[in-house]
Amino acid sequence: MIETKPSTCRVCSAYCPVEVTIDNGRVVKVAGDRSVPMYGGFTCPKGRALPAVQHHPGRLLHSVKRRPDGSYQRISTTDAIDEIVVKLQAVLDTAGPRAVAGFLGSPGVEQVATAPMMMSLLRSIGSPNFFTMATLDQPNTKIADALHGTFGGGRMRPETLDVFLIAGSNPVISKQWFGQNPGAQLKSLARAGTRLIVIDPRRSETARRADIHLQAIPGEDPAVIAGLIHLVIAMGGVDRAFVDRNARGLTELTQALAPFDPGYVARRAGVPEADLREAAGLLVRSKRGSCATGTGTSMATRGTLATYLMNCLQTLRGFWAGEGEELLYSPVLLPPVTPRAQPKSPWPARGFGVKTRIRGLEQSVAGMPTAALMEEILTPGEGQIRALFVHAGPMRTMPQEALTYQALRSLELNVAHDIEMSPTARVADYVIASKVAFEIPVLSYLCELNSMFHQGYGYPEPFGAYQPALLEPPPGSDVIDAWQLYYRIAQRLGLQLHFGSMFNPEPAPLDMLQEPTTEQLYAAMCEGSAIPFERLRDHPRGHVFEEARTIVGARDPTCSDRLDLANPDMMTELAEVAREDILARRGTDEDYPLLFIPRRMQNVTNGVRLAPERLKTLTNPAFLHPSELTGRRLAPGDLAEVRSRNGWVRVVVEADPDLRPGVVAISHGFGRGPDEPEDPRHHGANINRLTRLDQDFDRYSGLPRMGAIPVQVAPIESHADKGEPA
Ligand SMILES: Nc1nc2c(c(=O)[nH]1)N[C@H]1C(S)=C(S)[C@@H](COP(=O)(O)OP(=O)(O)OC[C@H]3O[C@@H](n4cnc5c(=O)[nH]c(N)nc54)[C@H](O)[C@@H]3O)O[C@H]1N2
Ligand SMILES: Nc1nc2c(c(=O)[nH]1)N[C@H]1C(S)=C(S)[C@@H](COP(=O)(O)OP(=O)(O)OC[C@H]3O[C@@H](n4cnc5c(=O)[nH]c(N)nc54)[C@H](O)[C@@H]3O)O[C@H]1N2
Numbered sequence: 001m002i003e004t005k006p007s008t009c010r011v012c013s014a015y016c017p018v019e020v021t022i023d024n025g026r027v028v029k030v031a032g033d034r035s036v037p038m039y040g041g042f043t044c045p046k047g048r049a050l051p052a053v054q055h056h057p058g059r060l061l062h063s064v065k066r067r068p069d070g071s072y073q074r075i076s077t078t079d080a081i082d083e084i085v086v087k088l089q090a091v092l093d094t095a096g097p098r099a100v101a102g103f104l105g106s107p108g109v110e111q112v113a114t115a116p117m118m119m120s121l122l123r124s125i126g127s128p129n130f131f132t133m134a135t136l137d138q139p140n141t142k143i144a145d146a147l148h149g150t151f152g153g154g155r156m157r158p159e160t161l162d163v164f165l166i167a168g169s170n171p172v173i174s175k176q177w178f179g180q181n182p183g184a185q186l187k188s189l190a191r192a193g194t195r196l197i198v199i200d201p202r203r204s205e206t207a208r209r210a211d212i213h214l215q216a217i218p219g220e221d222p223a224v225i226a227g228l229i230h231l232v233i234a235m236g237g238v239d240r241a242f243v244d245r246n247a248r249g250l251t252e253l254t255q256a257l258a259p260f261d262p263g264y265v266a267r268r269a270g271v272p273e274a275d276l277r278e279a280a281g282l283l284v285r286s287k288r289g290s291c292a293t294g295t296g297t298s299m300a301t302r303g304t305l306a307t308y309l310m311n312c313l314q315t316l317r318g319f320w321a322g323e324g325e326e327l328l329y330s331p332v333l334l335p336p337v338t339p340r341a342q343p344k345s346p347w348p349a350r351g352f353g354v355k356t357r358i359r360g361l362e363q364s365v366a367g368m369p370t371a372a373l374m375e376e377i378l379t380p381g382e383g384q385i386r387a388l389f390v391h392a393g394p395m396r397t398m399p400q401e402a403l404t405y406q407a408l409r410s411l412e413l414n415v416a417h418d419i420e421m422s423p424t425a426r427v428a429d430y431v432i433a434s435k436v437a438f439e440i441p442v443l444s445y446l447c448e449l450n451s452m453f454h455q456g457y458g459y460p461e462p463f464g465a466y467q468p469a470l471l472e473p474p475p476g477s478d479v480i481d482a483w484q485l486y487y488r489i490a491q492r493l494g495l496q497l498h499f500g501s502m503f504n505p506e507p508a509p510l511d512m513l514q515e516p517t518t519e520q521l522y523a524a525m526c527e528g529s530a531i532p533f534e535r536l537r538d539h540p541r542g543h544v545f546e547e548a549r550t551i552v553g554a555r556d557p558t559c560s561d562r563l564d565l566a567n568p569d570m571m572t573e574l575a576e577v578a579r580e581d582i583l584a585r586r587g588t589d590e591d592y593p594l595l596f597i598p599r600r601m602q603n604v605t606n607g608v609r610l611a612p613e614r615l616k617t618l619t620n621p622a623f624l625h626p627s628e629l630t631g632r633r634l635a636p637g638d639l640a641e642v643r644s645r646n647g648w649v650r651v652v653v654e655a656d657p658d659l660r661p662g663v664v665a666i667s668h669g670f671g672r673g674p675d676e677p678e679d680p681r682h683h684g685a686n687i688n689r690l691t692r693l694d695q696d697f698d699r700y701s702g703l704p705r706m707g708a709i710p711v712q713v714a715p716i717e718s719h720a721d722k723g724e725p726a
């Protein structure tokens with residue numbers, strides 16, 4: 001029997017509504033659902049390839065356990081959990097709760113009940129060690145908000161903007177900003193007169209649509225943004241009325257920006273001075289705007305400073321939503337809010353939470369510093385982590401692969417759940433086979449929640465969707481919803497879990513005798529939501545809930561809060577930027593003449609590797625400007641070695657005329673484990689062999705230098721035309 005049902009693709013946070021055609025229990029087609037106006041039927045190739053992912057022959061259908069010789073044997077999921085519990089209890093008995101940790105990576109977007117259940121288990125054990133990828137992503141956005149303060153009205157709605165300024169982000173591909181069909185959104189904004197300014201060393205898919213593209217040298221975002229603010233102030237572009245009423249520190253900021261005159265910034269960042277002036281002029285002429293950063297900026301060091309300066313720029317121009325405007329991200333499945341057009345003063349970015357033993361790193365507003373996790377595992381003594389639960393890909397995605405490998409191998413208990421035997425699964429003691437794609441019910445909750453971590457996510461319209469699972473796991477398989485692992489561990493340990501809305505400090509106890517359904521958990525997560533969970537059932541294709549639209553209210557006359565334009569730490573760092581020896585900081589020299597930067601590719605989400613043949617994503621090429629290839633006797637498709645001062649990888653090179661010369665762009669999330677033979681053409685390469693956890697790390701989040709890294713690129717003569725494993 002062939003039937004078509006509505007669901008949602010969750011391969012990335014865009015959560016595109018889809019129609020799934022199922023023929024006798026097999027997904028045969030996934031297409032965009034045109035009935036949801038926000039998306040206009042948009043999907044990307046990853047969504048359309050979901051049938052191949054759902055039924056991939058390489059999928060892990062049974063849990064496995066590591067043998068002493070390193071091979072894996074099948075084990076029933078129930079037996080695996082029994083054994084895990086015994087080992088976990090032993091760690092708890094000998095080393096206490098702090099020896100247990102959980103790590104959650106980005107596939108949490110597919111399994112939205114997993115994070116809260118993992119947190120619930122850790123809480124009931126008494127461990128504070130909940131780590132996520134968020135602190136190795138863009139923790140700078142949360143931290144910059146804490147240092148600057150936020151404005152209650154939030155960002156102005158995109159359809160009302162005169163200008164959108166974005167640094168280090170490529171929404172057309174990443175769907176971070178304009179997540180619902182970004183190409184179409186950018187087109188309609190351009191038609192309506194919104195001007196786009198992009199700061200990116202690559203003429204990216206987004207930069208191509210820009211009115212002004214500042215193709216700056218990687219790592220120079222703080223200087224470029226400081227230069228723009230300098231010009232805005234000099235042009236008389238400060239919104240005096242807004243700043244006098246809502247901010248402090250303009251004088252100190254103006255002084256700190258003095259060195260960043262346009263001539264200096266243009267020379268330093270390698271951009272034409274005229275373009276800087278034009279961009280600043282456009283910002284000054286615009287009444288409504290939004291200024292944002294992405295991963296390019298975050299990873300190139302000083303991401304916190306860059307994003308803090310972007311916040312300052314917004315405030316100086318008064319680019320915040322005022323009284324009577326509609327809130328950009330009105331809650332639907334989150335609790336309702338009553339925003340006011342008034343500032344909220346800064347709050348502590350750190351200093352209130354758990355301290356790690358590593359390099360002074362501690363919990364911040366962005367969460368526990370995941371950059372400290374591997375060293376916390378490897379450093380003996382009180383507080384050493386001995387048991388780890390892993391959801392997703394640290395082996396491919398954590399900086400400094402070798403240290404990650406060493407740490408994960410050294411654990412007394414390492415439990416991963418996975419959908420395939422990924423490099424991370426291959427270092428685990430137990431791998432619990434998980435459900436995938438349409439076997440898991442959908443809840444749009446995550447998109448809303450993400451907007452609290454990064455303003456580039458969230459629904460601009462009050463949209464909500466719940467869809468049940470569409471199919472059972474394959475007959476004979478033994479897979480679970482990832483959250484069930486944590487629930488069942490708690491059950492066997494005799495622990496009482498509490499589970500509910502993350503805004504509820506005292507969530508209700510869970511029934512520990514009768515296992516809940518995923519749907520019941522979703523309902524609990526939505527407790528107190530603006531639109532009751534039950535109402536989503538009336539709308540199988542999702543729905544824009546008009547009644548949830550939230551309007552920004554009037555300022556409270558007693559409000560005396562102020563946004564801070566001159567946070568002392570940020571002003572000190574800005575002075576350092578002005579003073580530093582630029583080349584020494586950048587680190588390029590004759591041996592390492594190029595700067596390696598991150599980028600994302602359309603057909604792959606981070607390290608998710610099922611169905612790469614179908615998506616033609618076997619490898620992550622190193623992109624270079626054609627002139628850089630010819631200068632090195634390299635042709636597109638050749639194999640080459642990329643070497644940083646920290647390590648090396650073998651890659652396939654490709655030409656990218658849109659890239660600034662002097663730059664190498666490679667996506668993360670590829671390659672095999674250190675013990676497996678690797679063919680760059682078929683597995684790609686793990687670029688986290690080029691990074692180091694302790695290099696130029698952010699003092700708040702611990703995020704190290706993951707971009708703007710000096711490298712050399714050279715041919716691998718003997719392999720150049722063979723395509724054989726290196
Ligand atoms: N197709 C696809 N979509 C994804 C993902 C994916 O892997 N694939 N990953 C998801 C995830 S986890 C995230 S966090 C988001 C990230 O979303 P984005 O931050 O938009 O990520 P990218 O698309 O990599 O865009 C980063 C841009 O920064 C530029 N860049 C690199 N270095 C610098 C620099 O020093 N300065 C400046 N100004 N620019 C620089 C790069 O050239 C690139 O165009 O995307 C999400 N969406
Ligand atoms: N050098 C460098 N490193 C980076 C980045 C960078 O730009 N440069 N970006 C960073 C960022 S922003 C992020 S968010 C991270 C992303 O990295 P992570 O958050 O670690 O997530 P992924 O690598 O996407 O996880 C994919 C892996 O999880 C496994 N997996 C386990 N369970 C599931 C499941 O239920 N579903 C699916 N689909 N897969 C599952 C898959 O088999 C695959 O191996 O990488 C970070 N690392």
Ligand code: SF4
Nearest residue numbers: 009012015016044047
């Ligand atoms: S953009 Fe692609 S991968 Fe992301 S949700 Fe939409 S269809 Fe899925």
Ligand SMILES: [Mo]
Nearest residue numbers: 106133137138
């Ligand atoms: Mo990310």
